[in-house]
């Protein structure tokens with residue numbers, strides 16, 4: 032079995048279709064008693080994977096509805112247990128009556144996510160796939176739905192399983208060298224271990240980058256607009272969101288707090304945060320705004336660094352004039368796009384270029400020139416492709432595990448290159464396996480599983 036959570040042997044029942052009225056409403060049963068309960072309700076002997084039309088009776092055999100019944104015997108069912116679907120008329124009262132008829136015959140109401148949880152516990156899907164079910168159902172954009180479908184099919188899990196396999200093989204080799212020193216495997220001197228380790232680090236880096244894009248498409252990219260006062264940050268927020276959300280004035284220090292906006296660019300979700308102008312200020316309220324700006328920047332996926340290109344003080348193609356002041360406050364590396372704003376004043380045409388490894392965009396937040404270039408750039412940062420090709424879906428939880436797995440491999444590389452300590456390398460590889468295992472649920476705590484499945488709706 033997959034985890035520590037235990038299957039309780041109950042037969043569970045829930046309405047599987049969305050609440051409200053519809054042509055058809057579906058009740059799903061899973062467990063040992065699913066078949067006898069459904070046969071009692073329909074009065075039929077059910078053939079696996081056949082559609083049966085019949086009347087549905089309650090516990091006193093009073094007819095409450097009629098419809099189609101489908102029976103999927105375990106283990107070849109969604110949950111791995113016997114599953115029956117009763118398709119009746121889609122009204123809330125009828126659906127409730129059908130659930131009650133099942134409960135009267137020995138089923139119990141399912142908890143949120145319990146069907147998916149059982150599928151996970153019975154090894155029908157792994158944890159990343161279970162999460163993909165919720166992500167697919169909750170998708171707000173087409174791209175997010177397509178990505179979630181790929182994860183549900185196991186595209187993400189396959190990448191993780193492959194990495195785990197590679198790490199396991201390397202660990203076995205290193206441990207064999209430690210356990211059988213008489214074989215005289217000099218794995219430190221043997222360049223194979225290092226080559227293999229470096230190859231795994233590179234593979235992990237690729238999975239991390241794909242997962243990062245998958246998360247951005249699923250959960251939205253958090254963009255923080257930063258820069259000196261009056262550079263045009265609020266104007267840029269307004270230009271991107273198409274609304275007068277932020278107050279635009281020529282007085283420095285107008286945006287005293289943090290403004291947030293959720294927008295979509297061609298269906299890709301963006302969370303934009305406009306921050307107080309970064310400058311020394313004696314004003315207490317403004318100081319608090321600036322402190323919050325730093326906190327927001329720490330959790331950004333990307334920073335839009337706005338520079339007033341009409342102001343000779345800031346007018347430099349090299350953002351290093353302003354960036355060091357900002358980056359020294361940050362505890363981690365965050366992607367930056369430099370915006371040379373007010374191109375209408377500096378009389379430069381809107382364009383996108385690369386300078387010092389960073390994208391630089393000339394635009395005017397006021398006239399809107401170049402905003403389309405910025406939107407295009409943001410779409411490509413999220414891995415959007417016009418052909419509809421995409422990545423798999425992933426969550427921030429997965430990114431955390433991948434980061435930890437990567438840190439373990441880096442620590443192992445350090446051991447190999449500097450300390451020559453085989454035991455420590457083996458331990459780092461073991462930790463890497465555990466972090467990767469958290470993604471698919473091979474290694475998981477009840478608390479984590481509880482949190483994940485309780486965020487599902489009932490009936491899933």
Ligand code: GDP
Pocket residue numbers: 258259260261262263264265266267278279280281283284285286308372373374375376394395396397398
């Ligand atoms: P913030 O302090 O960085 O948020 O800057 P604001 O967005 O409040 O803009 C400061 C001033 O610059 C306002 O008077 C804006 O109208 C003006 N401004 C902003 N963007 C542009 C632009 O692209 N062109 C011109 N000509 N003025 C701009």
